[in-house]
Amino acid sequence: MIISASTDYRAAAKRRIPPFLFHYADGGAYAEYTLQHNVSDLSGIALRQRVLRDMSSLDLSTRVFGESLAMPVALGPVGLCGMYARRGEVQAARAADKHGIPFTMSTVSVCPIEEVAPAISRPMWFQLYVLKDRGFMKSVLERAQAAGVSTLVFTVDMPVPGARYRDAHAGMSGPYAKWRRYWQAMTHPCWSWDVGLWGRPHDLGNVSHYLGKPTGLEDYIGWLGANFDPSISWKDLEWIRDFWKGPMVIKGILDPDDARDAVRFGADGIIVSNHGGRQLDGVLSSVRALPPIADAVKGQLALFADSGVRTGLDVVRMLALGADMVLLGRAFLFALGVGGEAGVSNLLSLIEKEMRVAMTLTGARTIADITADSLVRA
Numbered sequence: 001m002i003i004s005a006s007t008d009y010r011a012a013a014k015r016r017i018p019p020f021l022f023h024y025a026d027g028g029a030y031a032e033y034t035l036q037h038n039v040s041d042l043s044g045i046a047l048r049q050r051v052l053r054d055m056s057s058l059d060l061s062t063r064v065f066g067e068s069l070a071m072p073v074a075l076g077p078v079g080l081c082g083m084y085a086r087r088g089e090v091q092a093a094r095a096a097d098k099h100g101i102p103f104t105m106s107t108v109s110v111c112p113i114e115e116v117a118p119a120i121s122r123p124m125w126f127q128l129y130v131l132k133d134r135g136f137m138k139s140v141l142e143r144a145q146a147a148g149v150s151t152l153v154f155t156v157d158m159p160v161p162g163a164r165y166r167d168a169h170a171g172m173s174g175p176y177a178k179w180r181r182y183w184q185a186m187t188h189p190c191w192s193w194d195v196g197l198w199g200r201p202h203d204l205g206n207v208s209h210y211l212g213k214p215t216g217l218e219d220y221i222g223w224l225g226a227n228f229d230p231s232i233s234w235k236d237l238e239w240i241r242d243f244w245k246g247p248m249v250i251k252g253i254l255d256p257d258d259a260r261d262a263v264r265f266g267a268d269g270i271i272v273s274n275h276g277g278r279q280l281d282g283v284l285s286s287v288r289a290l291p292p293i294a295d296a297v298k299g300q301l302a303l304f305a306d307s308g309v310r311t312g313l314d315v316v317r318m319l320a321l322g323a324d325m326v327l328l329g330r331a332f333l334f335a336l337g338v339g340g341e342a343g344v345s346n347l348l349s350l351i352e353k354e355m356r357v358a359m360t361l362t363g364a365r366t367i368a369d370i371t372a373d374s375l376v377r378a
Contacts, residue, residue, distance in 0.1 A: 006350040008349055009343065010330075013337040017193060017337045020177075024170065029279055031281055033277075034280070035278070038297070038308030039283075042367060043314070045287065047317070053338075056358070058365055058366075060352065062324075064302060064325055065103070072319060073315060075095075077251075079108035081109060082109065085195060091341035095354075097120040099349075102124065104127055104153055105124055105125070109204070110201075110205055113144070113149070124149055127138075128176060129228075130229050132226075132228075145245065151249070154250050154251060155249060155251045156250055157254075157280075157283070159230040159232050160230055161225055166335070172175045172217075173251065201214060204216075242335075247268035250262045250267045253293065254286075259297045263300045269324075270293075270303060271306060272289055272290045272304070272323070294322025298338050302324050304320045311348070311351065313358050318363075332347055
C-alpha cells in the first residue's frame with residue numbers, strides 16, 4: 001500500500017498487525033459514539049481560506065515550558081507501543097526526536113524508562129496515573145527524574161477502566177484470549193517475526209522494574225485494573241506536585257470548572273482530552289470541550305488537546321480553537337505498527353506538510369497567527 005496521506009496508516013495497520021492489537025488501539029468505550037464524534041466534530045470545523053497574502057515564509061516553531069519545538073505537536077502517551085513494532089517506544093521516541101518534538105512515554109510501556117531516555121537527544125515527557133500502589137508511583141517518579149524526563153503528564157480520567165467491548169471481541173480480553181492471540185500472531189507472520197520474535201521481552205518494562213519480575217499482557221490487565229483508584233482527588237496530587245521538580249500537566253480535562261481547579265492547584269498545563277473516547281462514552285468530543293475551557297483559563301497555564309487528531313489540518317483546527325499544542329495518539333501508533341521509526345517519521349512529515357498548506361491558505365505565517373480568525377465563524 002502506498003502511504004500518501006496521514007490517514008492511510010490506519011488501513012495499512014489493520015492488515016499488518018494482529019486484530020487484538022489493532023482493535024485495542026482503534027476501539028473506544030461502550031458503543032464508541034464519543035470516539036466517532038472526536039473525528040467527525042473536528043473534521044467539521046471549517047477553515048477560513050485567504051489568498052494573495054504573500055505566504056512565502058512560514059514558521060511552525062513554538063516554545064513550550066522553555067523547550068523549543070519544531071512544531072506544536074507531541075507524541076502523546078500510548079500504552080504497549082512495544083507490541084506494535086520492535087521496541088516500539090524507542091523507535092517512536094527517535095522519530096519524534098528527529099522532528100524536534102516531545103515523545104511522551106506511558107506508564108504501561110513495553111520498554112522501560114532507562115531504555116528509551118538514552119536513545120534520544122532531547123528530554124522526553126512521562127505519563128503517570130494515580131494508582132493505589134503509591135510505592136510504584138514514587139519509584140517511577142524517581143527513575144524518571146534520574147533519566148532526565150522534563151515534563152510529567154498526569155492522567156486523571158481513569159479512576160476506573162472504561163468498558164471497552166471491542167477488546168473482548170478481538171481477543172485482547174475475554175474467554176480463551178491467550179489462545180486467540182497466539183492464533184492471530186501465527187496468521188500475521190511479518191508482525192510475528194519483527195515483534196513477536198525479535199521484539200522481546202513483551203512485558204511492562206516500568207512495572208517489571210518495580211515488581212522485580214516479568215509482567216505480560218495478563219498482568220497488564222490484572223495489575224492495572226487492580227490499581228485504579230476511584231478515591232482520587234486533587235489532594236492526592238499534592239505530594240506529587242511537591243516532589244516533581246519540572247512542569248506538571250494534568251491530562252483528561254473536559255469541563256471549565258475542572259480547568260479552573262487545575263489552575264488553583266498549580267498545574268503548569270492541562271490536556272483537554274476524553275482519552276480518545278476510551279473511557280466515558282457520551283461525553284463531549286475534545287474539540288467541542290476545548291473552546292469553553294480556553295475561554296476559562298487561556299493564558300493562565302499551557303493548554304493542550306488530543307483525541308480525534310489525525311491530520312495536520314486537525315492540528316491547525318485545534319490551535320485555532322485555543323490549544324497551544326496538540327498531542328497525537330492513534331495516528332502515530334498506526335504509523336509505528338506499519339513502518340516503525342520510519343513510519344512515524346513519515347507521518348510527522350505529512351503532518352507538517354498538511355499544516356503548511358493549511359497555514360498558507362488561511363494566512364497564518366506563524367503559529368501565533370493561528371487564531372479564531374483562521375476559522376469560518378458559525
